[in-house]
Amino acid sequence: MEEKEVKLFGMWASGYALRVEWALKLKGIEYEYVNEDLPFNKSEELLRLDPVTKKIPVIVHNGKPLAESLVMIEYIDDTWKEGYSIMPKDPYDRAQARFWDKFAEDKCITTTLGVFTSEGEAQQKVLQEAREAFKTLEQAITGKEHFGGDRIGYLDLAFGWFAFFMPIFEEIAGVSIS
Ligand SMILES: N[C@@H](CCC(=O)N[C@@H](CS)C(=O)NCC(=O)O)C(=O)O
Incomplete structure (x- = not known):
């Protein structure tokens, strides 16, 4: 079988891998997907x-590896310039997107x-901080169809997966963040 130019090592339950898959799909890039067995059985x-x-x-x-999902998204956007722009x-808008990603990553996800x-009490404090962070993020995107405005963009890829996983986290931890 002919080897594809792009290979993605991911894991089905990883939002970080999902980001990169979405970027490749938006660009229409064909890729080979390798599902890794984490955390104890990573491939050589x-x-x-x-x-x-x-x-x-x-x-x-083309044989050259890259780590860090957000670095990959920018690389994909820079390398395949034709077609959808992420x-x-x-x-200024690029800088703002990176700022809100950092905020979402540090304050909402973490x-x-x-x-x-x-x-107990420590968990209540965490919940309160998370609620405040989400409120701030929500205010920043009020009136927009997507994080990036009227079309899917960098922030949707960076953070969109979290909206999908949030109810799962809430159920597992037995808490309500919203
Ligand atoms: N900041 C990294 C985070 C990647 C990450 O945390 N990956 C997890 C899976 S979601 C992993 O490989 N964990 C295995 C380990 O830590 O050994 C990125 O954005 O790519």
Whole structure:
């Protein structure tokens, strides 16, 4: 079988891998998907390609590996310039998208995941912080169809998966964030 130019190492339950799949799909890029068995049975190929973080996702383009999902999204957008554009064109809008991604990553995702490592009063504090962060994010996108405005863009890929996983996290942790 002919080897595809792009290979993505992911894992079915990973939102970070999902981001990259969405970017490849929006661009219409064909890729080979390798589902890794995490956390204890990573393939030797993955460890060889990413000896630094040893995490998924990893993409390989023309034999060259890349780690970190958001780095991959920008690389994909820069490399396949034709077709769908993921990053905003305007430098200020690009900077804003990166700012809100950082906010969502640090304040919404990381804080929410704290419900799994806390209990009692400490967990209530985490929940309160998460609720405030989501309120701030919601205010920033009020009136927009997507995070990036009227079309799907960088922030939707970066953060959209979390909306899907949130009810699952709530059920597992037995808490309500909304
Ligand atoms: N910041 C990284 C996070 C990647 C990450 O945390 N991947 C997890 C799966 S969702 C992983 O590979 N965990 C295995 C491990 O830590 O050994 C990215 O955005 O790509």
